[in-house]
Amino acid sequence: DAGITQSPRHKVTETGTPVTLRCHQTENHRYMYWYRQDPGHGLRLIHYSYGVKDTDKGEVSDGYSVSRSKTEDFLLTLESATSSQTSVYFCAIGRGLETDTQYFGPGTRLTVL
Amino acid sequence: RKEVEQDPGPFNVPEGATVAFNCTYSNSASQSFFWYRQDCRKEPKLLMSVYSSGNEDGRFTAQLNRASQYISLLIRDSKLSDSATYLCVVNIRRGQNFVFGPGTRLSVLP
Numbered sequence: 225d226a227g228i229t230q231s232p233r234h235k236v237t238e239t240g241t242p243v244t245l246r247c248h249q250t251e252n253h254r255y256m257y258w259y260r261q262d263p264g265h266g267l268r269l270i271h272y273s274y275g276v277k278d279t280d281k282g283e284v285s286d287g288y289s290v291s292r293s294k295t296e297d298f299l300l301t302l303e304s305a306t307s308s309q310t311s312v313y314f315c316a317i318g319r320g321l322e323t324d325t326q327y328f329g330p331g332t333r334l335t336v337l
Numbered sequence: 338r339k340e341v342e343q344d345p346g347p348f349n350v351p352e353g354a355t356v357a358f359n360c361t362y363s364n365s366a367s368q369s370f371f372w373y374r375q376d377c378r379k380e381p382k383l384l385m386s387v388y389s390s391g392n393e394d395g396r397f398t399a400q401l402n403r404a405s406q407y408i409s410l411l412i413r414d415s416k417l418s419d420s421a422t423y424l425c426v427v428n429i430r431r432g433q434n435f436v437f438g439p440g441t442r443l444s445v446l447p
Contacts, residue, residue: 257435266424267381267437280433314380324369324428326435328380 227251228329230315236335243302245332247315249295255318256298257326258282258290260311267314273298305336340364341438343425349444354415358441360408360425370401372410373424375440381424384410415445 227250237243247256257272259282269282271290279290287309291299302309315329343360350356362370370387385392387399387408398411408425425438 259437264439266439269435272433274433325371325383325386326426327383331380 228315228317228327230313230329230332232332233330234333236337237305238337239306240304243305243334243336245300245313245315245334247298247300247329249298249317251317251319252295253317253319254295256292257316257318258288258298258300259314259316260284260309261314261331262311270300270313305334307336310334310336339439340436341425341427343423343438344441345439346441347444348441349446350415351446352415352417354445355411355413356415356443357412358410358423358425358443360410360438362406362408362425362427362436364427364429364436365403365406367406367427367429369428370408371426371428372397372399372408373426373437374421375424376421381437384423412443415443417445417447419443420445 229248231246254275258270259267261267268284270284270288271282273279273292276292289301313332316326319325341362344358348356372384373381374384375381385394385399387401389401391400396413400409422440422442424440427436
């Protein structure tokens with residue numbers, strides 16, 4: 225158990241509404257990540273954080289923003305959800321001396337109608 | 338060319354069989370390598386890191402060939418519980434740039 229929780233676990237929302245997903249860790253790791261997983265694409269990095277208030281974009285960051293005001297929480301926001309953002313979202317932490325090993329939360333299944 | 342490619346699968350094998358998965362990566366600057374397994378509708382879980390010298394964990398053996406930019410995973414004596422999707426992961430820069438392959442699905446049949 226990597227001490228990572230995600231909330232909500234499931235969400236259905238309508239196009240154009242804002243959505244915030246939360247990732248919470250209990251182990252004080254510096255690196256945190258948000259991925260989305262879609263059939264045919266595998267896992268793709270949206271944003272990551274390397275410390276409080278330190279974030280950077282990943283491969284598929286358009287339409288998403290993140291915030292990290294505390295070490296333990298990493299928030300992913302869809303400012304105006306679109307149907308193409310229907311996906312499973314996974315949060316991960318980076319562990320190890322060189323933070324090169326990732327451990328994942330249980331995922332959030334988001335449906336945008 | 339995709340950064341990380343894997344055998345398309347699916348692999349359907351009987352219990353007790355030996356099965357091998359292959360993965361190739363395109364970025365020669367890649368620094369670390371991993372195999373994850375993912376059960377249906379669950380999160381990916383680390384199976385093992387892959388080292389240049391090769392490494393073994395019980396029935397699982399991973400190999401890395403940097404010259405050919407190739408990673409493999411061998412599973413011996415397959416169990417029903419090995420049924421899952423196996424993801425090859427390459428890290429290009431410490432803490433960043435983790436690239437996941439599309440996965441290879443394995444079904445172990447009784």
